[in-house]
Amino acid sequence: MTSQTYTFRIQRNMPGQVGTVQSHWQEYKVEAEPNTTILTLLETIKGGQDGTLTFRQSCRSAICGSCAINIGGRTRLACKTHVGTVAKDGVVEISPQKNQPVLRDLAIDIRPFFARVHGIKPYLQEGPERAGKVTSTAYDQVNHVTQCIMCGCCYSECTMAEVNPKFIGPAALAKAFRFVSDPREGLKTERLQALANPNGIWSCTRCTLCVDVCPKEVAPMEAIVKLRTRGLNKGVNTSAGAKHALAFHEDIKQTGQLNEFTLMMRTLGIVGSLMETGMALHLAKKGKIPSPFPHSVTGVDELRRMYESLERSPIDVETKAKEAVPE
Amino acid sequence: MKSHDLIIVGAGLSGMRAALEGAKAGLDVAVVSKVHPLRSHSCAAQGGINAAINPNDKWEVHAYDTVKGSDFIGDEDAIDLMCREAPGIIHEMDRMGTPFSRNDDGVIAQRPFGGASFDRTCYAADRTGQVLLHTLWERLVHSGIHVYEECHVFRLVLASDGHVAGLVVYDIKTGEIFGLRGKGILLATGGYGRVFLSSTNATTNTGDGMAYAMRAGAPLADMEFVQFHPTGLRTSGILITEGARGEGGYLINAEGERFMGRYAPKKWELASRDVVSRAEQTEILEGRGTNGAIFLDLRHLGRDKIIDKLPQIRHLALDLEGVDPIDAPIPVRPTVHYSMGGIRTDKFGAAPVPGLFAAGEAACVSVHGANRLGGNSLLDTIVFGKITGEHACQYVRSAQLRDFPANAIAEEKDRIQELKSRPNRGLRPAMLHHQMAEAMNTYCGVYREPVGMTTLAEKFPGWRLDYERIHLDDKSTVFNVDLLRAVELRNLLDLGESIVKGALAREESRGAHFRIDFPNRDDVKWRKHTLAFWDEGAQAVRLDQEEVRTVGNPEYAPMVRTY
Numbered sequence: 001m002t003s004q005t006y007t008f009r010i011q012r013n014m015p016g017q018v019g020t021v022q023s024h025w026q027e028y029k030v031e032a033e034p035n036t037t038i039l040t041l042l043e044t045i046k047g048g049q050d051g052t053l054t055f056r057q058s059c060r061s062a063i064c065g066s067c068a069i070n071i072g073g074r075t076r077l078a079c080k081t082h083v084g085t086v087a088k089d090g091v092v093e094i095s096p097q098k099n100q101p102v103l104r105d106l107a108i109d110i111r112p113f114f115a116r117v118h119g120i121k122p123y124l125q126e127g128p129e130r131a132g133k134v135t136s137t138a139y140d141q142v143n144h145v146t147q148c149i150m151c152g153c154c155y156s157e158c159t160m161a162e163v164n165p166k167f168i169g170p171a172a173l174a175k176a177f178r179f180v181s182d183p184r185e186g187l188k189t190e191r192l193q194a195l196a197n198p199n200g201i202w203s204c205t206r207c208t209l210c211v212d213v214c215p216k217e218v219a220p221m222e223a224i225v226k227l228r229t230r231g232l233n234k235g236v237n238t239s240a241g242a243k244h245a246l247a248f249h250e251d252i253k254q255t256g257q258l259n260e261f262t263l264m265m266r267t268l269g270i271v272g273s274l275m276e277t278g279m280a281l282h283l284a285k286k287g288k289i290p291s292p293f294p295h296s297v298t299g300v301d302e303l304r305r306m307y308e309s310l311e312r313s314p315i316d317v318e319t320k321a322k323e324a325v326p327e
Numbered sequence: 328m329k330s331h332d333l334i335i336v337g338a339g340l341s342g343m344r345a346a347l348e349g350a351k352a353g354l355d356v357a358v359v360s361k362v363h364p365l366r367s368h369s370c371a372a373q374g375g376i377n378a379a380i381n382p383n384d385k386w387e388v389h390a391y392d393t394v395k396g397s398d399f400i401g402d403e404d405a406i407d408l409m410c411r412e413a414p415g416i417i418h419e420m421d422r423m424g425t426p427f428s429r430n431d432d433g434v435i436a437q438r439p440f441g442g443a444s445f446d447r448t449c450y451a452a453d454r455t456g457q458v459l460l461h462t463l464w465e466r467l468v469h470s471g472i473h474v475y476e477e478c479h480v481f482r483l484v485l486a487s488d489g490h491v492a493g494l495v496v497y498d499i500k501t502g503e504i505f506g507l508r509g510k511g512i513l514l515a516t517g518g519y520g521r522v523f524l525s526s527t528n529a530t531t532n533t534g535d536g537m538a539y540a541m542r543a544g545a546p547l548a549d550m551e552f553v554q555f556h557p558t559g560l561r562t563s564g565i566l567i568t569e570g571a572r573g574e575g576g577y578l579i580n581a582e583g584e585r586f587m588g589r590y591a592p593k594k595w596e597l598a599s600r601d602v603v604s605r606a607e608q609t610e611i612l613e614g615r616g617t618n619g620a621i622f623l624d625l626r627h628l629g630r631d632k633i634i635d636k637l638p639q640i641r642h643l644a645l646d647l648e649g650v651d652p653i654d655a656p657i658p659v660r661p662t663v664h665y666s667m668g669g670i671r672t673d674k675f676g677a678a679p680v681p682g683l684f685a686a687g688e689a690a691c692v693s694v695h696g697a698n699r700l701g702g703n704s705l706l707d708t709i710v711f712g713k714i715t716g717e718h719a720c721q722y723v724r725s726a727q728l729r730d731f732p733a734n735a736i737a738e739e740k741d742r743i744q745e746l747k748s749r750p751n752r753g754l755r756p757a758m759l760h761h762q763m764a765e766a767m768n769t770y771c772g773v774y775r776e777p778v779g780m781t782t783l784a785e786k787f788p789g790w791r792l793d794y795e796r797i798h799l800d801d802k803s804t805v806f807n808v809d810l811l812r813a814v815e816l817r818n819l820l821d822l823g824e825s826i827v828k829g830a831l832a833r834e835e836s837r838g839a840h841f842r843i844d845f846p847n848r849d850d851v852k853w854r855k856h857t858l859a860f861w862d863e864g865a866q867a868v869r870l871d872q873e874e875v876r877t878v879g880n881p882e883y884a885p886m887v888r889t890y
Contacts, residue, residue: 013890014772014803014805015805035649037646037647043530046757046759046808046809047757047758047761048755048758050800050809051755051757051799051800051801051809052801052803052809053810054801054802054806054807055808056366057530058529059363059366059368059371060368060529060563061371061563061565061643061647062642062646063370063371063454063457063639064362064365064366064367064368064370064529066362066366071383080642080647082646103500103805103806104803104805104806105806107806109500110363111476114363118468122464122465122468123465123466123471124423124424124465126599133433134421134429134433135433136429136430136433138429138433139426139428139429141424143426143452145452146426146458146461147454149365149370149457150365182424182426184422186426202701205410211862246871257604313445
């Protein structure tokens, strides 16, 4: 392999007045082979060119979760990202994680992220739902989730966190799934109820970015979807999100299409829907109010048979996560 | 100034396990850590944790394996204690929520490991350290114990009567330097892999606690015993677990020969680490390596077993060497991995400075002697985290807070100010570090010879002068990593000097310490611990010796060690 010169275009951030940071971009040149990791090259720059360049790192082997930064438009672990795979015309653009307050250069303030994790009570609890015996397959369900190293890549890319900073976020929800699925956890239902509160499992838009960017194949969104299913199975169905999903379910089963006219009422209730009057008027003005009397689609019988089949043998939310294929 | 009953430095497995004892005792305990607890290097331990939990195994056999593994220089009282406590610790971690891998019958699974006479290593795939660390962190969050996160300790402070008084702490996030008073201080700061250039360790493993303890008057023991792990990745030194050999992996040389049979005809790849590392180094030196490496061959295990039991190391090999172990052997070489030496303590983790305790890799209790067995370090961290935590709690119940010397904080502030005020010329910290670490690798490696080591030892006074001339590019207060590296570098210099001086003094070969000029073990002269003290007047390390603690068990009598 031959080495070449790469340009690192790095966002420099310095704390300014209280709560602000001043940013500019700075370029560094480094000589490297394409399979050199970004972390190695950041260290080269810091050690030999500019000691002020600031970033977190520790283990160098993708297990401590320190070095998640935005490299070439994606949040990745610097220690397992090869420069050759992210450089565009020899240039690598690097900035801190998104959706997080920045302390300095590439180092973010990790406290808000961990506060969300603390919020889900990240520990086993004693309680009536604790199983006596742990079987050999007990962790097939949680194994992929316990691979989480809390690096924050998922939160940085989360499209919901971007618009709603109160969203618990993929990492914390995956952690919650780890406890709900553990036979030793004593308060599974209580957890599912708490997770169905606003900013919890039903806030996820299932955009799958968290699955894409996760460096440890945790697939947080999969965990979130399984939490929803388990909640519904345990009768945790009073949240707006759950009602929305159940309304979808009923409509499709009945007519093969959504009754959007009544969907909002069934999701938000009467009071909630009245709060949305403005939106309704806006839609009416544009001629977008759907008919309250949808007809059945052709082939709805086939759809119903699919439902019946699924209800006889439901998708197994206890199944093992798929084996991850490395890049 | 804030005060606590007990302050624990370090939030890896030992530190967090000790903290839980404080919570149980209802004491005011705080943890100070330069990284978030989940970033602690305990997470990088892969293969497993030893305990005689199988009814056909006995803790006494585990203890014997450990005594033999230590090359008969481990302290037998501490080894007995650790191995007896081990099964209880596994079941406790299981109850806390660690997802150990399990057999079909639901019993915690165990795999064979080097130097062990029974398949005794419990594991969670190949990320045992990570799941243990996350479990203890979960309990720590549950306990509500305060953690000073991303706060670096700059100094261990003693009162005028020689008792610990507290710490001078630097908040990395803000640059604030402040004091913390404590009736007891427990150092759980881990190892010093960065003394060497090539290491499996994290860049944060700078042995800070050991260096501070030594500067405060507590001796370090057995620093010359540095474990070289047989399977660090060729390029980066990153760890490939011994579990890979436990699962049946072979070591082969460039000629494709499975060579371990020539060195350890009974245990082959599962001889103890010192034996395997020397065998590999010999193969490489005699020209049967490729670019300074030999190979770990897992191909015959098959795809399913590799994916099921060794998923993480497959990714590491792919990410860092571009090799998929399903299709090709992984280039590996002996790499600095673990420090058998550390802060000298009794079997309860108490150091000779009153109020000072140490646990885990930072301590030399000593359960590992001259060579640690794979799977015994995770065990050490949790068992002695618990025992030392318990013991420290008992101690602080009857101890008094001491007056914090008024000048300690000012002196540290001055030291930092002076460092920052140096003009921007001369060495950067990274350059001096590189010089020392490279020389340590060259002259204090798997095979050691006196001329090289003498040259190395004589370099330290010069490096200390250079240290006074390094400059910082970064003068700022928020997240100044440049400054931290400079502070850590002094610790690395102290530890490097204690390692090479110990290695030069020990005129025998034992465990991980192999002298070309003294190739045999010498129990008459050298069945002793080396102690390293900081000599303030000379600004250098001076050595002493101490007897090994024995328990009178005739089975522990030194014998020829073969595998």
